[in-house]
Amino acid sequence: MTKREEYETRAEKMLEPLMEENGFELVDVEYVKEAGQWYLRAYVDKEGGITLDDCELVNRAWSDMMDQDDFISEAYVLEVSSPGLGRQLKKDKDFKRSIGEEVDVHFYQGRKLPAGRNGKEISVKELTGVLLAYTQDTITLETEFSPEYEIMRKDISSVKLTINF
Template sequence: MGKKEDYERRVEAYLLPLTEEHNFELVDVEYVKEAGNWYLRAYIDKEGSISVDDCEVISRKLGDWLDKEDFISESYILEVSSPGLGRPLKKEKDFIRSMGKDVEVKLYRQMDKQKEFTGVLRAYDDYTVTLSMEDGSELVFKKADIALIRLAFDF
């Protein structure tokens, strides 16, 4: 396991009971480098929606714990936020929640001369995702080929 994965795992292990205590859902934890800066991000959600105050409660407790534990050697920016409407489907609970709904799939490489597909999520397993398309056909995508999958929204 790499350093990035270890950091994410440790932060997730700390946050799971904390978010459950506040009736929040821990959606994801990521440690990423963007534009030369490291970011430690925790995404939380709850029925209805997450408020700035909700994020602040978790951020303060997480920040205090991180200062005490001090296991991340690089300097980083801590962010706690809502995953937003465009949140990716990553975990099984995300796929379960999205069954029967319109999703967008973006591929790393073209399939049938396109990289983006929208359809109804019909099935998934550890290796594939199946969408029902508007024309009634079904497309099966290998998860390894999917760059991003998220709920589709019409605005």
């Protein structure tokens, strides 16, 4: 387990009782370096949507917990946020909750897909479709190219809920 994974796992375990106590869902925890600064970030949600006051409540309680058991030696910023409209799907529970929703899938490398009118193939680095199913190894989308298009998860760099305006 990497240092990053260890910190994220410990933070998740630390936050679980607080989430249960307040009826919140811990969507994700990440430990990332951005612009030379480390961030320990929790994404939380609840039925009906998370509020700024909810995020503040979690941040204050979590900050107190980290003061007591600070397992991270380097300087970091502690943040609590909502997952946002275009949330990334990472865990099985995210995929399960999003069955029937439109998602944007980004690939590590371009993929060949049949193009409409002229029948030629096109190469795409992203694809939008309705999430039909998932397994540990694959996701299945309904796309404009196929009613059931199966994609290996190892070929996917990210899956996010589509934001339609």
